[in-house]
Amino acid sequence: MKGTISVKRDGKWVTFSGEYEATTPVTVILSELNSRDPLLDVKGREVEPIEWECSCGQKVCGACAMVINGTPRLACSTFFGEAGPDIRLEPLSKFPLIADLKVDRTQMYDSLSEMKLWLDEGVDAKVRNIDLQYASASCMLCGCCLEICPNYTGRGKFFGAAGMNACFRIADQLDGAAKRARLKEFARHGDSGCSKSLSCGQVCPQNIPLAVLISRMNRDRIISRFIRD
Amino acid sequence: MKTILVIGNGLAGMTAAIRAAELGCSVILAAPTEPNRSQSVMASGGINAALNTKGEDDSPAQHAEDTLRAGCGLADPQAVQEMTEATPQIIEVLSRRGVVFDRDQTVAVNPLYLDGTEKGADVLKAGNIALRNFGGQKKKRTAYAKSGIGMQLVTAIMTELRRYQAEGRVTSLYRRKFVSPVFAAGRCAGAVFENTVTGSLETVQADAVIAASGGMGGLFDRHTGSDLSDGSVTAALFAKGAAAANLEMIQYHPTTISTPAKNMLVSEAARGEGGRLFTMRDGKRWYFMEEWYPEGGNLMPRDVVSRAIHKVCKDGFGLDGKYQVGLELETLPKETVSEKLKEISELAKTYLGIDASHEFIPVSPAIHYFMGGLYVDRFHRTTLPGVYAAGECACQYHGANRLGANSTLGAIYGGRVAAETAAREAEGVSAGEFAKAAEAEEAAIRDRLSLHRAVTREINAVRRLKQLMSSSLGIIRDEAELQAGLLELAGISPRDVYAPKNHTADAILFEDKLLLARAILSSALARKESRGGHARADYPQTDEAFCKVTVAEWNGSDVQVRFDEIGRVFA
Structure with missing residues (x-):
């Protein structure tokens, strides 16, 4: 099947043509384009290879998150048959651009540090919410949730679903004052800035039940106001 | 304070x-990208530990014995023993x-009647x-988290790391x-990196360097790992x-699915939970592993299963005439497939359009793991003074064939020993x-780069x-x-290779x-015999004379x- 691939480069579209199977993922298309030497756009002009990131190629690592036809997705699990024949690829816009489709997601990691999302000391396993803890820990920190979020800008104190999700597991594994401190961080950097559009849950490649995690933390926060241990 | 550079x-x-860092060192952790992108997140099945909680009389000694047996005599017994003894802890x-392991049945505690110290009603x-x-272990010994142990381990260890950062x-x-x-002064005192944002060379000084850069999958076609595990650190040190x-x-993993992008792992967990390998013979499902290996069946060590599938396919019994056999999960309880094997079910659905609870998954062997790598002793010293190595880039613990779920263990334990x-x-x-010294090294790198001609792009x-x-x-x-x-290989002209800007060092x-x-x-x-992950058609027998470490060195x-005796310690 013939189609075109347009890549946003320095604010402008660069378009390539190619022929792919319906089952070909966008990652394979990008590799194929970069193997063209020289790489020519549809107008026959020679252009530099495309900068993009890939690691696992199978929806586990989050490296290849980008905006595909207007929606943040992973390139490795977006196929030509569904996204083609004319595919538009843009970098995630909420992170500093490195080049082409490659962005610097360090700020997301810094957010988790600012929220002090770690265990100060060893904890006993808590299994009441074990499935939710598992789901929370499956976050790839790909950034799709932040890209779609109407409230997250990359600046300010609202850290979006990525921060709230990571906060859930830590808070759920802690007790007492340490737990309350993390729930405060959730309120400060998450809940207070969230307008509950819940678009994050719609685009999460791991299908993490973000709305459930957020409501659990809200519940715990209210309980913690009344019950002290 | 000593500075340790970890790659x-x-x-x-x-x-x-x-x-x-726990030992008081200042640590610089340098990598191509964030921890979530490492191949470790792809680990699926679990992590081995003789916890002996199943009433099977398990022990670290038996774990060591199974590891050594799977390694076909090439693993260092003392290193393996020390690892398995440390494992329960x-x-x-x-x-x-905070690693979210799956748990045996949980117990509800009624705070009013059973345990006065507990608070809360639930x-x-x-x-x-x-x-x-x-595979390769008779006792239940693999701790797991559905079929996504890697992600759970990386998330929890990254959480711990965040505190130190x-x-x-x-x-x-x-x-x-x-x-x-x-x-x-005769020791490794740091490293030169290419900053892939600016394209500039940068040097980092350190008192010791630990390579933890993963396997060499990137040197091979259709491997199951990450593209980032390209073997370049191992190559540069070599x-x-x-x-x-x-x-x-x-190691060829016996069960991978073939997709347009790559071969993807279907974890041994699928067979650990009861999945069966078959192909068709006389119009019926033929469970060849169970017929050929009545005791170990589908859970024989990976090298054995891969060779069996290879034989079945070469003998003309591949499913639909292709190089593949079937993995039967559809006869397992639906909940096992959807919950305990969640990631496997999702993989089959996304990339093959197969519902594993109703249809079999076509699988074939593909390159999965490198037992070999940088030559290290049991203290994780390489042969270069000041350079240590751990994880898949190092040759340690697995001998000629690795047991499933020993890779995550080897990486964590090995990382710890290397740091110590x-x-x-x-x-x-x-x-x-x-x-x-750094200035001279940078100059040497630039000199090498200047000799390259822009003939073939590195990716090709x-x-x-x-x-x-x-x-x-x-x-x-x-x-x-x-x-x-x-x-x-000799026909490839290395200096005709060039790489795009900001990645020029790739050349x-x-x-x-x-x-x-x-x-x-x-x-x-050189290894003129067959053993573990190395099978030679012209030397099909195992030869005791080769029960040694194959050592390769570049002398310039x-x-x-x-071939070295097993268990050497480097001074």
């Missing part, structure tokens, strides 16, 4: 960084660091960490591609004289001495190398194929990869291969 931020690298630490006591069967005890440098070690060991020991040795032995040079040169390596180093090898591979790393590729082929050629003009 790579997967399980081994992060664990090494944390351990070195490692799992305890991981659990207390307290549940965690059951024991659940254990599942895995916040305290300034670990500094992470991302988008740094390792190009070369820097030597001063080119600087680090010895490499057992490079020919390449490095912290103990770290010995730096003055800033002035380092600066002089690597593609050719991958095809060559995969066709020469199949499940069954022979002298003719290996010689043909070496001949073709010289390609030179180093060619050397490493030559060492892998030469090692496979040639790759030399020799």
Whole structure:
């Protein structure tokens, strides 16, 4: 099947043509384009290879998150048959651009540090919410949730679903004052800035039940106001 | 304070960084990208530990015995024994660091009548960490988290690392591609990286360097791992004289699915939970593993299962005439498939459109793991003073064939040991001495780069190398194929390779990869026997004379291969 691939480069579209199977993922298309030497756009002009990131190629690592036809997705699990024949690829816009489709997601990691999302000391396993803890820990920190979020800008104190999700597991594994401190961080950097559009849950490649995690933390926060241990 | 430079931020690298920081060192953790992108997140089945909670009378000694047996005599018994003895405590630490393991049935505690110390009305006591069967082990010994242990381990260890980063005890440098070690006063005193944002060369001084850069999948076609595990750190160190060991020991995982992008792992957990391999014969499902190996059945060690599938397909029994057999999960309880094997079900659905609870999954063997790598002793010293290695880039624990769920363990335990040795032995040079050596190394890198002509783009040169390596180093090898591979390799002109801006060092790393590729082929050629992950059609028997470590070294003009006694300790 013939189609075109347009890549946003320095604010402008660069378009390539190619022929792919319906089952070909966008990652394979990008590799194929970069193997063209020289790489020519549809107008026959020679252009530099495309900068993009890939690691696992199978929806586990989050490296290849980008905006595909207007929606943040992973390139490795977006196929030509569904996204083609004319595919538009843009970098995630909420992170500093490195080049082409490659962005610097360090700020997301810094957010988790600012929220002090770690265990100060060893904890006993808590299994009441074990499935939710598992789901929370499956976050790839790909950034799709932040890209779609109407409230997250990359600046300010609202850290979006990525921060709230990571906060859930830590808070759920802690007790007492340490737990309350993390729930405060959730309120400060998450809940207070969230307008509950819940678009994050719609685009999460791991299908993490973000709305459930957020409501659990809200519940715990209210309980913690009344019950002290 | 001593400074330790760790290269790579997967399980081994992060664990090494944390351990070195615990021991009071200042740590620099340099990697191409963030920890979530490391191959470690792809680990699926679990992590082995003789917790002995299943009433099966398990023990670390039996874990060691199974590891050594699977390793076909090539693993260092003392290193393995020390690892398996440490394992129950490692799992305890991981659990207390918040790893979400699956648990045996949990127990509800009624706070009013049973345990007055508990608060809250819905307290549940965690059951024991659940254990599942895995290949090559008769006892339930594999702790797991559905079928996504890697992600759970990486998330929890990254959480721990975050604390050290916040305290300034670990500094992470991302988008740094390792190009070369820097030597001063006879020791490794740091490294040169290419900053892949700016394209500039940067040097980092350290009192010891730990390589934790993963396997060499990127030298081969259709491997199950990450594209980032390209073997370039191993290659660069090899080119600087680090010895490499057992490079020919390449694990083909028996069950992978073939997709347009790559081969993807279907974890052994599928068979651990009761999945069965079959093909069609006389119109019926033929469970060839169960027929050929009544005792171990579908859970024989990976090398055995891969060779069995290979034989079935070569004998004309591949499903639909293709190089594949069936993995039957549809007869398992629906909940097992959707919950315990969640990630496998999702993979089959996304990439093959198959509902594993109703249809079988077509699978075939593909390259999955490298038992060989940088030659290290049981303290994780390489043969280069000041350089240590852990995780898949190091040759340790697995001998000729790795047991499933020993990779995550080897990475975590090995990272810890490497950090302890490095912290103990770290010995730096003055800033002035380092600066002089670093400047010379940078100049040497620039000189090498200046010799390259823009003829073949690196991505295409690597593609050719991958095809060559995969066709020469199949499940069954022979002298003719290996010689043909070496001949073709010699025909590749390393200096005709160029890489795009900000990645120009990839061109010289390609030179180093060619050397490493030559060492892998030469090692496979030198081992004239069949053992574990190395099966030779022309030497089908195991020969006790080869119960030794294959050691490959670059002496500046040639790759030399020799055989060492097992268990050497480097001074």
